[in-house]
Amino acid sequence: MANEICIEFDDVVAGYKDFMILNKLSFRARRGAITLLLGPNGAGKSTALKTLFGLLRPRQGRILLDGEDIAGCDQKTLLGKGVAFVPQGRNLFGQLSVFENLELGGITIGTRQTHARIPEVLALFPRVKERLHSAASSLSGGEQKQLEIGRALLLRPKVILVDEPSIGLSPIVVQDVFRLLRGLAAQGTTVLMVEQNVKSALKISDEAIALESGRLVLQCPAAELLADPHIERLFLGGAAVPAATDAVVV
Numbered sequence: 001m002a003n004e005i006c007i008e009f010d011d012v013v014a015g016y017k018d019f020m021i022l023n024k025l026s027f028r029a030r031r032g033a034i035t036l037l038l039g040p041n042g043a044g045k046s047t048a049l050k051t052l053f054g055l056l057r058p059r060q061g062r063i064l065l066d067g068e069d070i071a072g073c074d075q076k077t078l079l080g081k082g083v084a085f086v087p088q089g090r091n092l093f094g095q096l097s098v099f100e101n102l103e104l105g106g107i108t109i110g111t112r113q114t115h116a117r118i119p120e121v122l123a124l125f126p127r128v129k130e131r132l133h134s135a136a137s138s139l140s141g142g143e144q145k146q147l148e149i150g151r152a153l154l155l156r157p158k159v160i161l162v163d164e165p166s167i168g169l170s171p172i173v174v175q176d177v178f179r180l181l182r183g184l185a186a187q188g189t190t191v192l193m194v195e196q197n198v199k200s201a202l203k204i205s206d207e208a209i210a211l212e213s214g215r216l217v218l219q220c221p222a223a224e225l226l227a228d229p230h231i232e233r234l235f236l237g238g239a240a241v242p243a244a245t246d247a248v249v250v
Helices: 045-052 075-080 098-105 111-122 126-130 141-153 171-186 198-204 222-226 231-235
Strands: 005-016 019-030 034-038 060-065 083-086 159-163 190-194 207-212 215-221
Touching (some): 005 190, 019 045, 034 045, 034 198, 045 159, 075 083, 098 111, 098 141, 141 159, 159 171, 171 190
Parallel strands (some): 159 190
Antiparallel strands (some): 005 019, 005 060, 207 215
16 A cells, blocks of 8 residues: 555646646645655646646646546545645634634535534644634644644645645644654655755655656655755755656666
């Protein structure tokens, strides 16, 4: 099971209007693993997540989930297939309470199931549980990010897409979030993550995928890349990595 492919991009072209960000992007992500997408700004990392989650429709290529082509599916369909997305920044209803935000997160599974699952989600986030009836806007940045992740977990996703979870968070809270993601992967959840805190993210990831100009330039075990003395140059887009046509996949 550990080596089964869960997500596959096959020559995916996608972008905004006439400006394509992904240029025949191809990669695979294993089931129950944390796969980290990295690369310079504009490389296509967040665009890949948005395209997978149906926020952008690919112009070309296939996106496979457990062998099924899901390219172009809408968000409701993808949620039903077990794909959840935690986007970059704050995406809460600030004037609503923590509990009300969680209720909205379970809108696709119905009130009864949502209420039954809320306690199991809150068990993962004791600090959020303490603020259950407080306005979401009154939570700290770390608590808000935990609430966003908790809201996604209500759906018991088999795949969770996480875009820049560390933005605006203290190092201690970032480590808490990373430990949570590692725990989810240990339980069989597939995690596809974009994170600019590269070294910390690599420490909890299984695979690393480097993108440049919307193409795959390197895929290898995260530990292998972490040991590379040129990791900073790779992240900033200046490393001597193979061309897209000769991408290394391990």
